[in-house]
Amino acid sequence: MKVIIAGDGKVGSRLTKQLTEEGYDVTLIDKNPKTLQASVDTYDVMAVNGNCASMDVLNDAGIKDADMLIAATGADELNLLSCITASGLNPSIHTIARIRNPEYTDQVHQMRNLFSLSHTFNPERQAAREIERLLEYPGFMKLDTFARGLVEIVELRIDKDSKLNNVPLVKLDSIVNCRILVCSVLRNGKAFAPSGNFVLEEGDRIFVTAPTSELSTLLNNLGFISKKVNRVMLVGGSRISHYLITLLLRNKINVYVIEKDLAKCEELAEKFPKATVIHGDGSNLTFLRNQGLTLCDALVALTNYDEMNMVISLYAKSSGVPLVITKVSNINTAELPKELNIGSIISPKELCCDNIVRYVRAVRNQTGAAVAIHDIADGQAEAIEFTVDESTLHVGEKLKDIRLKNNILISCISHGNRIEIPNGDSSFNVGDSVIIVTNGDSVLYQLNDIFA
Amino acid sequence: MNYKIIGHIIKIILLVEAVFMLPAIAYCLADGDRTACVSFAVSIAIILAVVALLHFLCRGYSDKFFAKEGLITVGASWIFMSIFGALPFVFSSAIPNFIDAMFEIVSGFTTTGASILTDIEALPRGLLYWRSFSHWLGGMGVLVFILAIVPLSSKGSGYSMHLMRAESPGPDVGKLVPKVRSTAKILYIIYFGITALDVFFLMLGGISFFEAICTAFGTAGTGGFSVKNDSLMSFSPYVQNVCTVFMMLFGVNFSCYYLLIKGNFKSVLKDEEFRLYIGVAVASTVIITINTLSYYGTTGEAIHHAAFQVASIMTTTGFGTVDSDLWPALSKTVLLFLMFCGACAGSTGGGIKCGRVVLYLKMLRQRVAKALHPDRVKKITMNNQPVNSDVLSATGSYLIAYVLIIIVSTLLISVDNFSFETNFSAVMATFNNIGPGFGAVGAVCNYSGFSMFSKIILTIDMLAGRLEIFPILVLFSTQTWKND
Numbered sequence: 001m002k003v004i005i006a007g008d009g010k011v012g013s014r015l016t017k018q019l020t021e022e023g024y025d026v027t028l029i030d031k032n033p034k035t036l037q038a039s040v041d042t043y044d045v046m047a048v049n050g051n052c053a054s055m056d057v058l059n060d061a062g063i064k065d066a067d068m069l070i071a072a073t074g075a076d077e078l079n080l081l082s083c084i085t086a087s088g089l090n091p092s093i094h095t096i097a098r099i100r101n102p103e104y105t106d107q108v109h110q111m112r113n114l115f116s117l118s119h120t121f122n123p124e125r126q127a128a129r130e131i132e133r134l135l136e137y138p139g140f141m142k143l144d145t146f147a148r149g150l151v152e153i154v155e156l157r158i159d160k161d162s163k164l165n166n167v168p169l170v171k172l173d174s175i176v177n178c179r180i181l182v183c184s185v186l187r188n189g190k191a192f193a194p195s196g197n198f199v200l201e202e203g204d205r206i207f208v209t210a211p212t213s214e215l216s217t218l219l220n221n222l223g224f225i226s227k228k229v230n231r232v233m234l235v236g237g238s239r240i241s242h243y244l245i246t247l248l249l250r251n252k253i254n255v256y257v258i259e260k261d262l263a264k265c266e267e268l269a270e271k272f273p274k275a276t277v278i279h280g281d282g283s284n285l286t287f288l289r290n291q292g293l294t295l296c297d298a299l300v301a302l303t304n305y306d307e308m309n310m311v312i313s314l315y316a317k318s319s320g321v322p323l324v325i326t327k328v329s330n331i332n333t334a335e336l337p338k339e340l341n342i343g344s345i346i347s348p349k350e351l352c353c354d355n356i357v358r359y360v361r362a363v364r365n366q367t368g369a370a371v372a373i374h375d376i377a378d379g380q381a382e383a384i385e386f387t388v389d390e391s392t393l394h395v396g397e398k399l400k401d402i403r404l405k406n407n408i409l410i411s412c413i414s415h416g417n418r419i420e421i422p423n424g425d426s427s428f429n430v431g432d433s434v435i436i437v438t439n440g441d442s443v444l445y446q447l448n449d450i451f452a
Numbered sequence: 453m454n455y456k457i458i459g460h461i462i463k464i465i466l467l468v469e470a471v472f473m474l475p476a477i478a479y480c481l482a483d484g485d486r487t488a489c490v491s492f493a494v495s496i497a498i499i500l501a502v503v504a505l506l507h508f509l510c511r512g513y514s515d516k517f518f519a520k521e522g523l524i525t526v527g528a529s530w531i532f533m534s535i536f537g538a539l540p541f542v543f544s545s546a547i548p549n550f551i552d553a554m555f556e557i558v559s560g561f562t563t564t565g566a567s568i569l570t571d572i573e574a575l576p577r578g579l580l581y582w583r584s585f586s587h588w589l590g591g592m593g594v595l596v597f598i599l600a601i602v603p604l605s606s607k608g609s610g611y612s613m614h615l616m617r618a619e620s621p622g623p624d625v626g627k628l629v630p631k632v633r634s635t636a637k638i639l640y641i642i643y644f645g646i647t648a649l650d651v652f653f654l655m656l657g658g659i660s661f662f663e664a665i666c667t668a669f670g671t672a673g674t675g676g677f678s679v680k681n682d683s684l685m686s687f688s689p690y691v692q693n694v695c696t697v698f699m700m701l702f703g704v705n706f707s708c709y710y711l712l713i714k715g716n717f718k719s720v721l722k723d724e725e726f727r728l729y730i731g732v733a734v735a736s737t738v739i740i741t742i743n744t745l746s747y748y749g750t751t752g753e754a755i756h757h758a759a760f761q762v763a764s765i766m767t768t769t770g771f772g773t774v775d776s777d778l779w780p781a782l783s784k785t786v787l788l789f790l791m792f793c794g795a796c797a798g799s800t801g802g803g804i805k806c807g808r809v810v811l812y813l814k815m816l817r818q819r820v821a822k823a824l825h826p827d828r829v830k831k832i833t834m835n836n837q838p839v840n841s842d843v844l845s846a847t848g849s850y851l852i853a854y855v856l857i858i859i860v861s862t863l864l865i866s867v868d869n870f871s872f873e874t875n876f877s878a879v880m881a882t883f884n885n886i887g888p889g890f891g892a893v894g895a896v897c898n899y900s901g902f903s904m905f906s907k908i909i910l911t912i913d914m915l916a917g918r919l920e921i922f923p924i925l926v927l928f929s930t931q932t933w934k935n936d
Contacts, residue, residue, distance in 0.1 A: 002630075020609075025629065025630040025631060025634075026630050027630050033840060040613060041518075041519075041611075041613065041614070042609065042611075043609060044609060044612070044613070044630065044631050044632055044633075045630050046626075046627045046629065046630040
């Protein structure tokens with residue numbers, strides 16, 4: 001399938017990496033020849049230098065034969081124009097545009113119809129939602145939602161005094177006392193699917209499938225004090241802050257926003273009268289303490305600089321803030337040293353790339369495509385949700401009788417609203433949705449790909 | 453540096469080479485020539501032994517390679533390929549001296565067509581086939597061939613582009629389609645298609661299949677090895693004309709053919725390099741025709757020979773229908789100029805390449821404009837696209853390296869005490885991958901008279917010319933072998 005990516009920035013290059021690895025024909029358009037050259041040297045792609053809304057440039061990139069255009073430049077308006085032009089040149093093309101200006105958020109649905117966009121994405125908004133969910137369940141490093149919010153895959157770190165330290169997986173049930181399944185373990189930077197005899201050790205990061213309704217039980221039994229977050233400090237008044245403040249205020253959480261730029265402060269104060277907007281330098285640690293950092297239940301570092309966010313988070317952690325979330329934009333989260341104590345890490349570009357890759361796969365494979373897709377274990381494993389339909393093989397058979405490919409795990413089956421963590425006697429029926437975890441390189445396009 | 457991946461790629465290249473020796477064995481068997489047959493079998497056995505050794509040494513290679521590894525892989529592969537490609541000549545005693553055999557096969561792989569053999573027709577058909585086939589494989593490039601058939605780097609990574617860039621001729625090597633592998637495939641399909649067409653038209657001229665494919669290999673790679681002592685002189689004018697047309701076709705940038713297949717005729721006709729190529733060819737033919745009119749009976753015959761010779765030299769093939777050494781000075785000078793100019797970038801031809809010539813002319817114009825208006829800002833464009841300044845400076849340095857190598861090589865081989873015309877044209881003819889020069893290396897002569905030392909120099913020149921200097925230059929640079 002031929003995909004054109006306009007804008008070789010943070011999202012564009014991450015998408016290029018993922019899509020070329022999956023074997024798509026990718027053509028990149030960007031205004032900067034230097035970044036293009038770097039991409040051509042690293043990935044198997046073709047590059048066209050120029051403005052992605054220009055017809056000549058789009059023609060050079062082969063828009064007439066392309067199946068999809070993903071417009072991910074920094075400017076919403078350019079992305080829109082590029083998609084509209086592309087649809088004009090090739091009416092059957094799928095267009096995906098990044099629209100992230102909060103002022104356009106409410107009209108995105110209308111825009112999709114008006115401009116015949118197939119899909120839009122907003123990394124900042126998605127990141128805000130993710131942060132909200134992490135604030136809802138403090139204790140988990142990361143949450144990925146499946147089955148319309150009924151199932152989560154959560155990440156836990158095994159600390160020295162954790163109840164799970166030195167516990168073999170077979171005894172896990174008796175400790176947590178709820179229905180969970182460990183679907184992937186990340187030890188020494190390598191992800192693998194553990195067997196029952198596997199013993200957890202300090203420093204392991206485990207990825208656990210659990211019904212959303214039992215998350216609180218899980219947290220309690222693991223000894224996390226699941227105190228509800230009441231007071232959150234956001235450092236940096238970026239786009240994510242806009243979206244996040246809206247969500248947090250809706251949950252009646254006290255929000256303190258620290259922003260260096262006075263004009264931005266005024267804008268925030270005008271838009272969110274209920275939030276406490278503080279004008280000051282968030283990288284000044286004394287200043288943060290004076291603003292009541294230690295009283296906060298959580299701190300979210302959202303400035304535009306990754307380095308600064310990390311320093312702020314390190315400081316917050318050492319000041320005893322229970323829950324710290326760090327946003328990174330440029331850094332590849334998988335490459336960060338895991339000893340770094342900066343709490344949960346949120347990468348907007350990685351979140352939205354998962355989303356787009358899912359859409360691309362769905363276009364490629366009209367039926368039986370993935371409903372949701374999340375990278376877990378630093379991108380070494382993938383959790384994918386599929387719906388079982390008439391074409392699915394082995395419907396109704398017991399799992400112990402079905403042979404799966406290597407490194408594939410069925411981690412959850414949801415029969416309507418009933419969530420089942422499967423064992424050998426479980427089976428799936430038409431209409432169920434299943435969550436598959438793959439700890440390998442193989443790409444799953446449809447559910448039947450898992451069977452050996 | 454990642455030595456293991458370099459070893460791994462060389463292993464695949466040698467394996468491919470061994471496979472391509474098999475048709476030669478078939479010809480030897482058909483002729484019942486036992487010595488030739490055994491020499492190929494022994495060569496293949498040695499290659500397989502080396503492949504096994506490399507396989508053992510390069511276990512667990514990582515697939516990361518960068519520009520440096522790309523250049524070294526290409527340079528080293530060509531040298532290895534030539535060393536083992538020379539073995540059948542040595543074992544069959546057709547060319548008992550290894551240096552001579554190396555000269556012959558490097559001349560083949562680099563599509564030069566310069567020979568040290570005095571009696572070509574005495575060679576067994578298997579060896580003649582192998583000699584001509586080396587043109588075909590070397591023309592489009594053996595690494596491009598491997599890129600088309602084996603996935604070298606892990607899925608989605610662009611590292612293999614470094615190989616293609618290092619092997620393919622031209623100032624700015626780009627892709628036709630997003631994937632390197634598909635690009636390499638398209639190139640080879642076009643290459644194979646036109647070669648097959650060439651064989652077909654040659655066969656219509658009534659020559660045998662063996663002669664037709666060997667001549668087509670020589671034409672396709674713009675090489676110039678023929679199966680006859682007198683090159684193409686004894687073939688019918690029809691066969692010679694077919695060769696003229698196909699030599700010109702193989703001198704065109706292959707991306708033009710891709711554009712034609714996609715129905716984009718306009719871009720091809722507007723291509724500045726293509727226009728220069730055709731323009732120079734037509735102008736040279738006209739000049740030589742007028743200049744040599746008195747040598748031939750009719751205007752038609754003069755055009756026939758002029759066009760053939762222009763196509764042969766410009767595309768750096770080096771076939772001959774007449775002894776151009778006997779032509780008047782003007783015609784010979786025009787031919788010498790064509791040796792510099794060469795064919796298009798992205799073709800199988802050698803020389804500086806028309807694309808670079810276009811850039812040099814434009815850079816010169818820009819300099820003049822700058823001299824007149826020092827503050828003037830002027831961008832150099834090619835086919836209405838701005839040319840990257842990196843490409844421009846690389847093109848500039850290319851000319852410096854090009855001139856330097858010609859001067860140094862001419863100096864080195866002049867110890868053999870041939871005339872200046874012979875020495876200079878020998879360097880020009882080998883470095884630009886043409887084949888015959890003037891004087892003692894003219895169309896009806898060969899390179900057997902040179903000393904071993906000169907033959908080694910000319911062999912290196914051929915490799916440097918085919919790979920556009922830098923992959924060979926880095927092998928001799930101390931910077932390359934520093935640990936870092």
